[in-house]
Structure formats: C-alpha cells, structure tokens
Amino acid sequence: MAKDVIIQAKGLSYSYEEDGKKTEVLHGVDIEIEKGTFTAVLGHNGSGKSTLAKLFNLVLTPSAGELWLFGKKIDEKELSDDELYEIRRRVGMVFQNPDNQLVATVVEEDVAFGPENLGVRPEEIRRRVDDALALVGMTEFARHSPHQLSGGQKQRVAIAGILALSPDVIIFDESTAMLDPIGRREVIDTIKKLRYDEGKTIILITHYMEEAAEADRVVVLSDGSVTAVGTPKEVFSKTELLHSAGLEAPQITELMQALSDAGYNVPRDILDVEGGAMAISKLFGENKR
Amino acid sequence: MNAAQLKNVSYIYSKDTPFEKTAVSGVDITIESGLTTGVIGHTGSGKSTLSQMINGLIKPSEGEVFVLGKNIWDEPKKIKQVRFRVGLVFQYPEYQLFEETVRADIAFGPKNMKLDKDEIERRVLDAARFVGIPEDMLDRSPFDLSGGQKRRVAIAGVIAMRPDILILDEPAAGLDPRGRNEILSRISEYKKETGSTVVMISHSMEDMAKYCDKILVMNRGKAFLYGTPSEIFSNAHLVESVGLGVPQVTRLMQKLRDMGYDLSPSVYTVEDAAKEIIRALGGGGNAS
Numbered sequence: 001m002a003k004d005v006i007i008q009a010k011g012l013s014y015s016y017e018e019d020g021k022k023t024e025v026l027h028g029v030d031i032e033i034e035k036g037t038f039t040a041v042l043g044h045n046g047s048g049k050s051t052l053a054k055l056f057n058l059v060l061t062p063s064a065g066e067l068w069l070f071g072k073k074i075d076e077k078e079l080s081d082d083e084l085y086e087i088r089r090r091v092g093m094v095f096q097n098p099d100n101q102l103v104a105t106v107v108e109e110d111v112a113f114g115p116e117n118l119g120v121r122p123e124e125i126r127r128r129v130d131d132a133l134a135l136v137g138m139t140e141f142a143r144h145s146p147h148q149l150s151g152g153q154k155q156r157v158a159i160a161g162i163l164a165l166s167p168d169v170i171i172f173d174e175s176t177a178m179l180d181p182i183g184r185r186e187v188i189d190t191i192k193k194l195r196y197d198e199g200k201t202i203i204l205i206t207h208y209m210e211e212a213a214e215a216d217r218v219v220v221l222s223d224g225s226v227t228a229v230g231t232p233k234e235v236f237s238k239t240e241l242l243h244s245a246g247l248e249a250p251q252i253t254e255l256m257q258a259l260s261d262a263g264y265n266v267p268r269d270i271l272d273v274e275g276g277a278m279a280i281s282k283l284f285g286e287n288k289r
Numbered sequence: 290m291n292a293a294q295l296k297n298v299s300y301i302y303s304k305d306t307p308f309e310k311t312a313v314s315g316v317d318i319t320i321e322s323g324l325t326t327g328v329i330g331h332t333g334s335g336k337s338t339l340s341q342m343i344n345g346l347i348k349p350s351e352g353e354v355f356v357l358g359k360n361i362w363d364e365p366k367k368i369k370q371v372r373f374r375v376g377l378v379f380q381y382p383e384y385q386l387f388e389e390t391v392r393a394d395i396a397f398g399p400k401n402m403k404l405d406k407d408e409i410e411r412r413v414l415d416a417a418r419f420v421g422i423p424e425d426m427l428d429r430s431p432f433d434l435s436g437g438q439k440r441r442v443a444i445a446g447v448i449a450m451r452p453d454i455l456i457l458d459e460p461a462a463g464l465d466p467r468g469r470n471e472i473l474s475r476i477s478e479y480k481k482e483t484g485s486t487v488v489m490i491s492h493s494m495e496d497m498a499k500y501c502d503k504i505l506v507m508n509r510g511k512a513f514l515y516g517t518p519s520e521i522f523s524n525a526h527l528v529e530s531v532g533l534g535v536p537q538v539t540r541l542m543q544k545l546r547d548m549g550y551d552l553s554p555s556v557y558t559v560e561d562a563a564k565e566i567i568r569a570l571g572g573g574g575n576a577s
Binding site for chain 2: 043044045096150151178180181182183207246247250254255259262264273274276280281283284287
C-alpha cells in the first residue's frame with residue numbers, strides 16, 4: 001500500500017530581506033510526513049525549525065521549492081482566503097509561551113474562541129469544547145481562570161483550543177520549553193494520546209532528546225538543512241552528527257559509545273536505562289568466564 | 290566564610306487572609322563563599338521565594354537572613370545596599386530589557402549605584418566580556434538581538450553591579466543545549482575569575498551535576514537535601530521520591546547496583562560512569 005503522505009516538502013527554501021541583505025533560513029529541505037505519525041524536529045536555536053513550522057501552516061510563503069499538503073500542491077497565489085483559512089484550521093499550532101496563547105478569562109471560553117470565530121453552531125461548540133477539554137484532561141478546570149493554572153495545564157488548555165478546530169495535523173513549536181519537568185510530562189502524554197487514540201499527525205519541535213525519543217521519526221535540522229532523518233535509535237546513535245548540530249545524545253547512548261570505543265562489546269544505539277543495564281550486565285557475565 | 294546564612298527562615302504569602310500559603314518553612318542553611326550552589330525543586334517548592342529572601346526583595350515572616358555576616362533586616366532603610374550586593378537575575382530576564390542600546394541597558398544598574406562615568410563604562414565592558422557580548426554589539430538595540438543574546442545582556446546588567454552574590458533563577462530555561470552550555474559555562478568562568486558566590490535555580494539535574502559545587506533540594510517549602518552533587522546523587526531514591534529526576538547515568542548505576550553489581554552510587558556524568566564500569570569490569574579496554 002502506498003504511504004499516506006500528509007505533508008511533503010520538496011526543496012523547500014525560505015529567505016528574507018532586511019536592509020537590502022538577504023538571509024536564507026532554510027535551504028532546499030525535503031521532508032515527508034506520513035498521516036497519523038509523530039515526528040520530532042530537533043535543531044539548535046536558529047536552525048530553521050520554527051520557520052519550517054510556519055511554512056507548513058502557510059504563515060510564511062516559501063521562496064523556492066514545493067509544499068504539498070493533503071495531497072495538493074500549494075500555490076498561495078491561487079488560494080482563496082477561505083481555502084487558506086481552511087488549511088490553517090487543518091494544521092494547528094501550539095506555541096512556546098503558555099501565557100501568550102490564552103485570550104479569555106475562563107478556560108472553556110478560551111477553548112471556544114476558535115470555533116466561535118468559524119461560526120460553528122452553539123450546541124456544536126459546546127460539544128467540541130467538552131470533548132477537547134476531556135481529551136487533554138482539563139474538564140474539571142473548565143470554569144477556572146487560566147491565570148490560576150500551572151504552565152503544563154495552560155499548555156493543555158491551548159492544545160484543547162486547537163483541538164476544538166478539529167485539525168488533522170498539530171505542530172508543537174517548542175511547546176514544552178518553558179515548562180517544568182512535570183508540565184513537560186503532561187504535554188508529552190497528551191501528545192501521545194492524540195497520536196495513538198485520536199489518529200492526529202504530530203510534529204513536535206523541541207531540543208529535549210528524551211521527548212524526541214518517544215517519536216516515530218526524528219528529523220535533525222542544522223543551519224537550515226536536514227542533516228539526519230530516521231527512527232530515534234538511528235539518529236541518536238550518530239552522536240558526532242548531533243554534536244555538530246549543537247545537540248546532545250541521551251547520556252546512556254554516549255556512555256555506550258564510550259564503552260564501545262574503549263573496546264567493550266556493547267551496542268552503540270541504546271537510548272534508555274533498561275537497555276543500558278541489560279547490555280552492561282551482559283558485559284559482566286562475559287567477564288566472569 | 291559564609292556568603293549567606295538563613296536561620297530558621299519561613300515565608301507565608303497573604304498572611305492572615307483566606308489565601309494564606311506557606312512558601313518556605315523553617316529553612317536553616319549556609320551558602321558558602323566562592324561556591325556555586327544549585328537550588329532545585331518543583332514549581333511551588335519555594336526555590337524562588339528563598340532566593341528573593343536572600344537579596345532582601347521580600348522579608349521573611351519568621352527567622353533571620355544574614356549576608357556576609359550581617360543581618361540584612363537590622364536596618365530596613367539600608368535594604369537597597371543589600372540588593373546591590375546580592376544580584377538577582379529573574380526568570381526570562383530578556384523580557385525586562387528596555388533601554389535603547391545594549392550599553393545603556395547594562396549600565397542601568399551601575400548608574401543607580403551612582404558610580405562615576407568612567408567606572409560605569411569600565412563595568413559595562415567587563416560585564417559584556419563575561420557574558421560574551423562583543424563590543425560592536427553594545428550600540429545596537431537590545432531588541433534586534435537573538436533570544437540567547439538578549440538573555441546574556443540581561444545577565445550582564447546584574448553582573449555590572451559587581452554583586453558579592455549572584456543569584457540566577459533558571460538562567461538556561463528555554464535555551465537549546467548549545468545555548469545552555471554557553472550561558473552556564475560563562476557563569477562558571479565568571480565565578481572562577483571574580484571569586485563571587487553564585488546561586489543558581491534550575492529544573493535540570495544534569496546541569497546541576499555539571500556546574501554546581503553544592504545542591505539544595507527544596508520540597509514543599511523545606512530544605513529536603515543539601516550537599517555536594519555526589520552526596521545528593523548517592524541518595525538518588527530520595528531525590529526521586531519527591532518527584533525530581535536524577536541524571537540518566539545515575540539511574541543506570543542505581544539499577545545495576547540493584548542487580549547486585551558493586552558500583553559507586555554517586556556517579557552523574559558520562560565520563561565517570563564509563564570509568565566506574567571499566568574499573569568494576571577489572572580492566573582497561575578489550576576485556577579478556
């Protein structure tokens with residue numbers, strides 16, 4: 001069966017001009033995102049991650065290359081306003097700062113903001129708001145004021161606001177960067193639920209390796225180019241490539257490679273504590289003989 | 290020598306109202322001079338309240354705060370002097386830049402200290418050098434800089450006051466690994482070069498392990514653990530019991546110990562873990 005590609009970038013570039021100086025942020029990026037998958041995009045600050053996200057939901061227009069969304073080649077000059085808004089509805093975005101995304105004084109009103117603007121009927125809005133809040137586990141806070149919530153809870157409300165628009169794709173642009181470890185966990189658990197239970201296509205832009213480790217695929221961006229694509233295991237075992245992209249591999253992976261470099265027989269692509277403990281305990285076993 | 294001492298300090302927000310909340314309760318610790326002390330804990334554990342008490346921004350509800358041997362609330366009218374000696378860099382300080390040029394922004398603190406012009410200029414250059422802001426950037430608008438650069442300018446503004454104690458609330462939050470290491474290693478160089486005392490609040494145990502001489506773990510307003518990184522991480526299960534993570538390699542060593550292998554529990558960097566495992570395997574390379 002053919003792959004169901006929901007987003008495809010072919011040689012996508014983006015540059016902007018300022019004071020007569022041209023700066024290219026993305027150079028000929030090729031990416032395929034399959035429907036219903038969870039892709040993590042890793043890269044240092046300024047690598048072009050957020051620019052890529054903004055191209056995907058048509059906030060920015062590429063300077064070269066092709067963008068295909070939902071099986072159609074996008075030509076922004078030919079899109080009507082309605083078609084443009086429809087694509088933005090289908091490709092939702094959640095941003096970094098939880099405080100900048102909530103507009104209403106009551107949680108459920110905030111979630112209703114999007115569908116209200118689309119002219120959705122009131123009873124349908126009610127249903128969508130209830131469903132969205134239930135999905136992110138915030139039902140009991142429906143009538144709370146957003147400013148009393150923790151960072152993680154605010155982000156979940158922001159996610160509910162996007163869900164109420166029934167998007168196919170949700171892009172998280174460093175949505176965990178400003179949260180504490182508990183808040184990050186809450187958001188990642190919500191993301192996994194959306195991917196596995198709701199069939200949403202997820203793109204997570206992050207620089208936390210342990211978050212990317214939970215994705216189906218990892219894309220590494222460095223200075224505007226894709227430098228690696230693969231499963232977390234495939235990408236994280238390339239520690240040198242990660243370092244040159246300003247990133248770090250998980251500690252366990254680095255440890256396994258240090259042991260392997262010292263001549264010990266351990267796999268170089270282990271990402272987690274359990275796998276590491278097994279490999280090392282095997283070493284001790286071999287040593288006794 | 291102690292840089293700061295907290296004697297049985299508590300802080301209660303909105304005291305005697307229905308919203309009363311104890312943020313810090315009975316904390317009794319000494320912050321040593323010339324060290325980097327890390328403070329870690331959940332949101333709401335009292336870390337930020339604690340740091341604001343050290344610089345006299347808020348007054349403890351109970352207990353006493355000593356900075357360089359002096360009770361800071363003995364003369365409440367002179368509390369401003371304490372704030373010059375204990376520099377506090379807030380979370381996301383880049384949102385607090387407001388001047389027209391980077392130079393003016395860094396100079397804001399020293400100006401308030403009523404220093405003369407030459408001294409202010411000297412301090413601005415010095416502070417900019419510490420945080421790695423090149424001189425040709427000083428006349429630009431802070432709003433044209435990248436996020437990481439803005440943060441460094443904001444930190445320079447506090448460093449320029451030459452505080453005896455520099456407190457940073459989550460200095461690396463939201464930065465990528467490269468930006469994080471850049472800022473933290475610059476802070477650690479600043480400490481080495483000037484002999485200042487640094488207090489750093491963070492959520493990242495990995496960063497704490499790498500950059501701090503001592504770590505204070507806060508939990509529900511109390512000082513839960515206090516010691517060197519190896520002391521703290523040899524109590525990995527205690528740290529985890531209050532819901533904080535320990536570095537991945539520390540967890541690995543713990544797990545191997547639970548499986549019966551004789552390994553040190555106080556390992557928290559990749560290099561030390563590799564060395565310790567190789568030692569336990571009884572060899573240097575190519576086990577045979």
